[in-house]
Amino acid sequence: MIYEDLILNEKIFSILTNAWKQNRLPHALIFHGANGVGKEAHAIEFSALLNCKNIVNNRACGECSQCLRIKSFQHGNVKLISPMPASSKSTSIEAGSIHSLSSTQLKTYQQALEEKGKDPYYKIGLKASTIPIAIVRELRKDLYMSSIESGWRIVMIFEAEKLCTGTQASANALLKILEEPPEKTLFMLVTSSPNQLLDTIKSRSQSFYFSSPTDRQIETILINRGLESKRCRIISKMCQGNISLAMNLNNHYDSIPKDIKIIFESFFNDDPVFIQQFQNRLQDLNRIGNKELFDNFFQLQIQLVRDIILLKQDKDSLHIVFSHLKEKYIEVIDDNKNADFHSILEAIDDTYRMNLGNVNLSLNSISLIFDIQSCLEGKVYQSIE
Numbered sequence: 273m274i275y276e277d278l279i280l281n282e283k284i285f286s287i288l289t290n291a292w293k294q295n296r297l298p299h300a301l302i303f304h305g306a307n308g309v310g311k312e313a314h315a316i317e318f319s320a321l322l323n324c325k326n327i328v329n330n331r332a333c334g335e336c337s338q339c340l341r342i343k344s345f346q347h348g349n350v351k352l353i354s355p356m357p358a359s360s361k362s363t364s365i366e367a368g369s370i371h372s373l374s375s376t377q378l379k380t381y382q383q384a385l386e387e388k389g390k391d392p393y394y395k396i397g398l399k400a401s402t403i404p405i406a407i408v409r410e411l412r413k414d415l416y417m418s419s420i421e422s423g424w425r426i427v428m429i430f431e432a433e434k435l436c437t438g439t440q441a442s443a444n445a446l447l448k449i450l451e452e453p454p455e456k457t458l459f460m461l462v463t464s465s466p467n468q469l470l471d472t473i474k475s476r477s478q479s480f481y482f483s484s485p486t487d488r489q490i491e492t493i494l495i496n497r498g499l500e501s502k503r504c505r506i507i508s509k510m511c512q513g514n515i516s517l518a519m520n521l522n523n524h525y526d527s528i529p530k531d532i533k534i535i536f537e538s539f540f541n542d543d544p545v546f547i548q549q550f551q552n553r554l555q556d557l558n559r560i561g562n563k564e565l566f567d568n569f570f571q572l573q574i575q576l577v578r579d580i581i582l583l584k585q586d587k588d589s590l591h592i593v594f595s596h597l598k599e600k601y602i603e604v605i606d607d608n609k610n611a612d613f614h615s616i617l618e619a620i621d622d623t624y625r626m627n628l629g630n631v632n633l634s635l636n637s638i639s640l641i642f643d644i645q646s647c648l649e650g651k652v653y654q655s656i657e
């Protein structure tokens with residue numbers, strides 16, 4: 273195996289392995305499922321299996337020269353395509369090509385690849401909303417002009433739905449390749465939003481759905497990575513099956529207690545001092561520009577409300593994440609008998625999405641607090657959609 277702590281989807285992996293052995297592998301696969309469940313790592317693992325020189329029990333060895341080159345994204349047969357920022361560095365090189373990245377961007381990208389080689393759940397995440405057509409053109413040239421080394425040529429496309437942004441030119445260019453697929457070439461499109469892919473691409477591919485791992489499986493991964501047990505329990509419950517998110521939460525775990533206090537007091541006790549702190553925290557997080565931290569702050573808000581919903585349904589629920597807050601939660605429930613907590617979740621979700629579009633943060637956070645106050649009185653929140 274390339275990855276020691278990947279939770280392997282045995283069923284999908286054996287279907288693919290059998291198809292390969294019987295020479296019935298389709299030209300294109302779509303791996304879909306929620307974020308952070310290991311779809312990309314499965315694509316890498318299968319690429320290695322198809323090229324490994326020393327297969328053991330239908331798994332790539334992870335150690336031969338082929339495997340090592342795949343793990344470090346330096347294998348001539350295995351191409352990785354992922355969203356790229358458009359660059360203004362040069363006009364002679366088409367924007368969006370990897371050659372057009374600035375040196376800082378290139379360095380970030382290389383570091384991200386290095387991390388991905390070590391951690392199956394690492395998210396490459398260059399700040400980019402599209403897979404530029406230049407990349408697909410380069411790919412086309414590569415595929416038709418170069419001959420392959422022995423084994424299989426693989427094209428992995430991460431966040432494949434980003435082929436379909438704007439005019440969908442990149443998706444259409446890829447479709448042309450899929451219509452005349454080169455020999456012994458396998459495309460693996462990985463996406464959390466398969467509904468955004470072109471139907472014509474979907475109809476030429478075989479789709480596999482990856483389900484989310486259980487809390488217990490995630491807890492085990494975290495424990496095996498040497499983290500303390502209470503931390504593992506809290507993070508595995510908070511991340512909702514998303515192991516990439518679990519890693520982010522772990523990176524920012526120390527800020528959780530303070531953030532909980534700010535959120536709790538501003539949401540449920542209407543305390544002006546904390547409301548001010550809530551606004552400040554959001555603005556700070558936005559200013560630092562760390563999306564992980566920003567997302568985690570919202571994730572915490574959602575988690576607190578989810579805990580309350582669980583307790584309201586069952587006062588002995590064992591599923592609440594922050595069990596040390598149980599008494600405080602119960603006070604909130606008792607003080608707000610008519611409250612609509614599901615509406616509060618919707619309000620938080622709307623605010624998060626508005627803030628992603630980066631309108632007035634300060635105004636949004638105040639309006640969120642107002643919305644929560646009225647939901648606590650029993651009013652139903654009207655979603656902006």
Ligand SMILES: [Zn+2]
Pocket residue numbers: 323324325326327332333334335336337338339340
């Ligand atoms: Zn190997």
